[in-house]
Amino acid sequence: MAKHLIVTQDSDGTSDEVCSWFYRYGVSFKRLNLDSYKIIDRNNDLYLDYFNFDNIDISIPGEKKVNDENFTEKFTSIWYRRPSANLENMVIDETESGLSKFLLHKIRSNQKSELKELYSYIFNSIQGSVILGNRLENRVNKLEILSIASKLGICIPRTKVISTKSQILEFQKEVNNSLITKSIFEPIAAMDDDLRQRHISYTNELTDSILDKIPNYFSPSLIQEKIEKDFEIRTFIMGENYYSMAIFSQNNEKTAVDFRRYDFKKPSRNIPFTLPEELTIKIKELLKIIGFNTGSIDIIKGKNGKYYFLEINSVGQFGMVSKPCNYNIEYHIYKYLTRDEEKTS
DSSP: OOSEEEEEOTTOHHHHHHHHHHHHTTOOEEEEETTOOSOOOTTSGGGTTEEOSSSEEEOSSSOEEETTEETTSEEEEEEESSOSOOGGGOOOOOOOTTSOHHHHHHHHHHHHHHHHHHHHHHHHHOEEEEEESOSSOOOOOHHHHHHHHHHTTOOOOOEEEEEEHHHHHHHHHHHTSOEEEEOSSOOOEEEOTTSOOEEEOOOEEOOHHHHHHSOSEEEEEEEEEOOOEEEEEEEEEETTEEEEEEEOGGGSTTTSSOTTSOOSSSOOOEEEEOOOHHHHHHHHHHHHHHTOSEEEEEEEEETTSOEEEEEEETTOOOHHHHTTTTOOHHHHHHHHHTHHHHHHO
């Protein structure tokens, strides 16, 4: 049995880069892709360490086998890179005769729910000496995290969830500053039907022209005061290791409110950065409360000298930090996962 397990998705490029280090040093591992439901060509050497749930044999109580891998045994390490199965990518045959589309949809929906229950049962029983990431949760409640951060003494932008235009105008007077709006849940990312245009929801400033178009009543929305910033900070956390990057997005009108509005003709300047020790201590306490040992955190360094916590992404996008800052995070993840193996070798 492989000593190391990587739970991810086939489309995750950063997992590919970490896997390359296992290949390079000849360390045995298995990669479980939760967005792949087709039988993999096992005659292709490139995919010998990849598998999915196309062959399951579980005895209760007893062994849990997936593609002849015994999940009852203990792994040396487990990296839950992307532990949520994207069940929407399942190839489902909805052409069965004699059933209405409504009934077929209900059956398929139930089938997805059963797979989620199966994943939960298997993952909750997997044991590892070293674990990076979380078994089943790859996101957190943004509002709850802001509340916890504030209670720990971490600065956050003044924040409200409101549903009327009059509340926006009242909040604007209260903060005596501009406001921004962002998603409460995850940002939207979708393609047009012809797959030519991609649409993404960004953080947006509530300018006068936008306020004029807002109806008097709308769905509850997350509104925050706009922080005048010196720069933004993206920090990737892996155990006790913090890798931070300062992003000078405020120098470009296109990226000033949301650095994800990348300007490829005039990219933002990115440099390595070290968080203040006092802030790092509070963030460690936050991670302890929510049970995370990895993730990416977004912070703003305000012109007033304060550091404002914005949010945490438990999946932890680290490629954009690793390469510009020459951190080589992918290699350090490999070393983190194989550290116990090195101690006994």
